[in-house]
Amino acid sequence: MNIILNSIIAGVASGSFTILYNARFSDAIIAGGIGAIGWYVYSILIGYGMLTATLISAFTIGIIGRIVSRIRHMPSQPLIVGGIVVLVPGFMAFKAMNAFIVGKNTEGTTLMLNTFLTAAAIGTGLIVAVAITAIIFRIKIRR
Amino acid sequence: MEIEMERALDFMTEVAASLMSYGSPTTRTEIWVTRIGQKLGFEVDIAIIYTVIYITVRDKDGNFKSITKRVFSLPSDFEKFMRVDTLVKKFVDGKIQLAEAHLELKKIINDQSTYSIFLRLIAAALTCGGFEYILVGGTMSAIASMVLGAVVYAATNYVRLLNNRFFQQFTSGIMISIGSWFLIHLFKGSTLSGVVSGSIMLFVPGLLITNGFSEISQASVISGTIKESEAMALLIALVFGIFAGTVFVGGMNF
Numbered sequence: 481m482n483i484i485l486n487s488i489i490a491g492v493a494s495g496s497f498t499i500l501y502n503a504r505f506s507d508a509i510i511a512g513g514i515g516a517i518g519w520y521v522y523s524i525l526i527g528y529g530m531l532t533a534t535l536i537s538a539f540t541i542g543i544i545g546r547i548v549s550r551i552r553h554m555p556s557q558p559l560i561v562g563g564i565v566v567l568v569p570g571f572m573a574f575k576a577m578n579a580f581i582v583g584k585n586t587e588g589t590t591l592m593l594n595t596f597l598t599a600a601a602i603g604t605g606l607i608v609a610v611a612i613t614a615i616i617f618r619i620k621i622r623r
Numbered sequence: 624m625e626i627e628m629e630r631a632l633d634f635m636t637e638v639a640a641s642l643m644s645y646g647s648p649t650t651r652t653e654i655w656v657t658r659i660g661q662k663l664g665f666e667v668d669i670a671i672i673y674t675v676i677y678i679t680v681r682d683k684d685g686n687f688k689s690i691t692k693r694v695f696s697l698p699s700d701f702e703k704f705m706r707v708d709t710l711v712k713k714f715v716d717g718k719i720q721l722a723e724a725h726l727e728l729k730k731i732i733n734d735q736s737t738y739s740i741f742l743r744l745i746a747a748a749l750t751c752g753g754f755e756y757i758l759v760g761g762t763m764s765a766i767a768s769m770v771l772g773a774v775v776y777a778a779t780n781y782v783r784l785l786n787n788r789f790f791q792q793f794t795s796g797i798m799i800s801i802g803s804w805f806l807i808h809l810f811k812g813s814t815l816s817g818v819v820s821g822s823i824m825l826f827v828p829g830l831l832i833t834n835g836f837s838e839i840s841q842a843s844v845i846s847g848t849i850k851e852s853e854a855m856a857l858l859i860a861l862v863f864g865i866f867a868g869t870v871f872v873g874g875m876n877f
């Protein structure tokens with residue numbers, strides 16, 4: 481129940497964030513839905529480690545974003561950006577910088593490394609999703 | 624022929640500059656500009672290094688023209704990005720001619736359509752509150768984050784004393800630290816780390832960090848590295864702003 485509620489809230493946050501980038505309202509709603517699914521996947525996989533959960537969640541968001549954008553004949557960027565925003569390690573990056581400034585260098589280094597690894601996991605998940613969907617779409621066009 | 628080349632280069636430069644400033648990924652912009660050139664019968668070399676665009680077009684006789692264009696602001700506008708993207712697609716598919724496409728592009732660039740301030744503030748509040756709730760938890764802290772996030776968003780976006788992103792981040796940090804200190808006394812049950820964590824989400828360049836990594840892995844190494852560096856600098860400005868704010872409120876412990 482808690483996971484579902486959090487996913488809905490994550491969806492609202494994603495959709496609202498997309499509106500701040502002046503996306504169309506219908507796209508913001510779809511981005512919100514993708515964000516909610518992404519957060520749901522992340523929450524049920526968090527037991528396997530944060531990086532695994534982030535990687536698979538980003539991959540899911542990438543796949544859904546690409547398929548929906550294909551159906552709607554639009555670029556996938558607005559949908560994917562809205563969807564992944566709940567996964568981006570912004571707060572972690574802030575905590576890392578905060579630790580460096582107060583002199584907790586070991587904690588800061590660990591947090592900064594985690595921030596980059598999380599960003600790398602998101603990037604990798606998205607790139608794999610884009611590559612797989614590109615191959616699928618190409619096969620479909622040839623047929 | 625030279626006039627044709629000049630017109631083509633003009634259109635390609637404007638397309639590249641607008642796509643980049645509306646939030647298009649570097650790789651996508653480079654592909655579109657190359658296709659426009661090919662459609663017009665030119666060979667195109669393009670390199671986009673974040674805010675700088677280099678384009679060279681070459682005709683069949685070997686004559687060439689180059690241009691360097693600097694994009695000064697990258698505010699991201701998905702609505703305009705989609706309109707430019709659709710326009711380019713129509714042009715590449717041969718549905719419209721160069722002159723018509725160029726005119727349409729200028730119309731899109733000059734269009735001022737956007738959401739109202741009220742709607743944007745609600746969106747900012749929902750974003751901050753939502754992030755606080757899923758990342759930290761606590762209803763009161765989420766409500767306080769919503770209030771503070773909307774206020775700081777309005778202050779930094781609609782009261783522009785200086786058009787400098789680092790100064791904007793720094794002042795946002797100051798407002799967040801002072802505002803959160805006041806709000807934890809107003810919203811009983813909210814926590815300082817909760818309120819700060821929700822409110823900073825609009826200003827933390829997490830997306831820039833992720834996009835930078837994506838670009839590095841898609842062979843746009845310089846552009847990606849610059850984005851990572853910018854994200855770090857923006858983050859430092861925000862954190863220093865928060866620390867400067869603590870001077871006024873007597874120190875904080877996150």
